[in-house]
Structure formats: C-alpha cells, structure tokens
Amino acid sequence: MSDLKSNQLHIYNSLSRKKEKFEPIKSPFVGMYVCGPTVYGDAHLGHARPAIAFDIVFRYLKYLGYKVRYVRNITDVGHLENDADYGEDKIAKKAKLEQLEPMEIAQYFTDRYLHDMQSLNVLPPSIQPHASGHIIEQIEMAQKIQEAGLAYESNGSLYFDVKKYNQNHNYGILSGRNLDEVIANTRSLDGQDEKRDQVDFALWKKASPEHIMRWKSPWSDGFPGWHMECSAMSTKYLGENFDIHGGGMDLKFPHHESEIAQSVAANGSSPVKYWMHNNMVTINGQKMGKSLGNFITLEQFFTGDHPMLEKKYDPMTIRFFMLQAHYRSTLDFSNEALQAAEKGLNKLLNTVRLLPSLKSSETSDADIKALIAGGFEAIEDDFNTPVLIAQLFEATRLVNLANDGKMALTASDIQNLTTFFDDTLFTILGLTDTFSTSNPLENVADGLIKLILEMRLEARKNKDWATSDQLRDQLKALGILVKDSKEGSTWEWDLN
C-alpha cells in the first residue's frame, strides 16, 4: 500500500529527553503542529529558526513518503501583556496606538510574515488556522476542562486549577519542573488576585471596558487565555493524539506545559508523541528577542538596512546559515558567519552546475555510496543538517577534483551525486539556486551583460587591455562581477 522509503529516523523528544525512533501513531499519516507567530510586528531572524527547522521536518517526512498534515497557527488574539495596562492584549494595544482596527494590523503583519517565509522558501503548512477564527472551539475546550472540575470561575474569568490537576497528573512533565518549586519562585504580579494560586493560568479572560478585542462566552465578554488556541486548534485538525508538536525552547514553559495540562484535563490523554524544540538565535551571545529590542527583521537582512549589517543578505544565505547549525543548538549571528555561509552555499551551487558536464571514467577513485549514506544517516539522526552539509562539501571537493582531471568518477557515481544533491540540497534542505530563477528582467540583464562580455572578449583577443579593463571596471561599478576562466567569462551580481 504505502510507498514509504525505509528509514531509521530518530527524533530527540523533549518529553523523554532522549532520541527516539520515529514511528507515527497511524502510519503513513503524520500530524504535526508548530507554534506560529504573534502577528503584531515584523518577523525577525528568530522567527526564521522554527519556520526553517520544522520546514526541514515537514520536507523530510514527505520525502520519506509520509502523508503529513502540518498545522502552523497565526496568533492574532490573546497574549496578555504584563505591564501597567495588564488585561489588554498586544494586538489591541498596538491598534489603539496607531488608530487602526486590530484585525487590520493582524492582517498586515500576517501578509508580511508569509511573504518573508516564501522568500526563505519555507513551504506553506497544510493548514494555517487563526486563533480569532477558533474562539468557539476554545470556549468548548475550556468548558470541558471546567466540567472535569479542573477550572474555576472568578470574576468573569476562567482559570485552570494547576494544584488540583497536579494531584493526579504531573504539571512539569515537559519542562522538568517541580510544582512546589514553581510556586515558591513565581513572582507575584499585580491584578492577579482573582486567581487562587499564582501558577494558575487563564483559560478565558474577562475583557476590561477599554479592551476592544472581545467575544461572548458563558463566563463574560472577553478573550481566550494564552494557551488555549494551540490546544483547541491542534485537537480540531490533528485529533486528541498526534505525532509532532514543535516550537521554540522558550515556549516549553509555561506554554507547552500548559497545553499538555489542558489536553489531559479536557480529553483525558497527553496530546503529543514527540515534542520538538528549536534553540534560540543569539546576537552577541544574547537571545534575539522582541522584548530585548536586539532583533533584526528578516526584511532588514534582505535589504541590508540595519546599522549592524555590513551588507544585504539573500534569503537563501539566511536559510543556509541556519542549516549549518543543528536546530537544538544556539546559533550566533554575525556578519562574518553570514558571509561565510553565503560563500559556502555558492560553492555547493557551483558544483551542481558543474555536474551535468562532468566527464566520467571507467573506474572510480571514491566511495560515493558511502558518502551519500553518510549524508542520509546525518539527517536521520535528529535532522543533523550541519553534518549532511559537510558531506555535500566533501562531494563538492570530489567533483572539483574530477573536473580538474585529478580524480576518476564513473558515470554511475556522477548520476548518484546528481540525485544526492537534488534530493538533499534542494528537496530536503529546501535551498534554491537564486541565480537560475527565471525572472524576465534578470534574463534581459543576462543577455545584455553577455553581449558586453563578448565585446570585451573581442578586445582581449586584440590585446586591447585598456578597453577590456574599462568594460570590466564599469560593469563592476554597476554591481556586476566579471569572472574570467579558461572556458570564458561569466558574471554574477555583486551589489552593495
């Protein structure tokens, strides 16, 4: 029946804190949920991390032949802000500031987010549900929790009774926390006296009079609590038990911990088989984050318009940069590292362009099959993309040696390498050769520049170095880098 490729995929499960063999609950189907963005600002480098990390998971599972339903939410409601004006959610706050409808802002930033993701060649999820479109489901789930006796109403708000839940279950199973310690260390916040205990969290929150985002519910006119949307929407689209739930490490507690508690309370079972968490992007060793104000938006990377950026970076450079580190390690941003990634990716793409014209030999000096196997072993070992990439660089070295006549590769070696690059670099890692993307203007530019290069070649044949160098220098000034080799001259963009 199924066309699954045989595989030994192992995933690090945050819940068990070890690598486990991946076995879907109902093969060949796989359900995956990933926490998406809160759309009240532009996406920054940190947002690209989970998007790309789980894009790899999505791509690889599909490559293996699984039928994957990938759900990534858009948070456009809720998320209390913890300052003087508590009770007002982030989107409402920004809306008032700029005199716009809350949904107008959410729509604006949603569009921009999706555009950035497309630039990064992140595949669109199967379903992209909005929290605001699932208020009913969230109310229903909160009601189930209330009926189960694990929530209480207080002044129009509904709270999850963590201590009571903890009597028969383990609140802390994911984050490794001990409830008593959490209680001892939870800061007391203003305006939370409606809660029986500091650790309790809102399932539904009554809206204050000035709060503009509000919906009717059995408890009050208000809005759902922070963690409800993911529980409600994952249950709706993936069922009470599904395979993978992903998100940033910073969401482990309390967000994901509370999601587990909500599902157990409402449905009676832990919702997720494999919990996956990506690590943070750091800048000068510190987490890049909205609240720290040390973030660089993706658009700024693409345009180079930020004081910390030495130049602009292609989205594929950003993507490759991310994939050169394992998703569970922190990744430190620097111009130097980004430029290293840019050159490295170009090197790999050059090899791909070289492969079709590579001459084959009768014998082989290299064990290509072992090289390829090494690459796949890496990706199956909890998506170790940096090691996979190292194998691609090794392949690149061999191809270049063969191209220089210093290494013999058989026709079958070359075919296997071509398939390897195709499957891994493009299909699984999702990189693209931006220089070969067909864009009408780009094609015209290419034609014009080649024309000029022909004129230059003519000048060089006549040893008219003055004209030759003048053409090269003037192209350079226009951001066009001329690259001479014995086969002839080629060019590439060298903007900035």
Added chain:
RNA sequence: GGUCUCUUGGCCGAGCGGCUAGGCACCGGUCUGCAAAACCGUCCACUCCGGUUCGAAUCCGGAAGAGACCUCCA
C-alpha cells in the same frame, strides 16, 4: 534566588570514550595579460583543576565564565 543548558582553532559550527568533521578567514599553489573569481593544499582546537580508563574534547567531581526559563516571547 530556583531549575536547566552551554564553554571546541581568528570567526561560525559538528562530534559526545580510540578514527581528518565541515564552512569562512589566513597562508601556499594552480589558472591568468593583470586583477578578481574559481579550484587544490597546509596551518590553527577542544575554559581551568582533579579523577576514572590502556586511551577523554567526549565519562565523573570541583572551579570560573556565559546563556535560557521562572512574565508576552521563535
């Protein structure tokens, strides 16, 4: 303060008991009218102090430094 994690060469970053990770930079070479580009090659490590072991970057203990979470956060 509590819980947890990390510390690898000039920079980024794998590895997690023995086997060159890899990329970028540097340096050397090939190519070239020159230069650039491209390619090949070399060099540079495992925070510190103890311990376990035939053998430790990798395991154990201690020290120092850094970070994450505990509050919305990818």
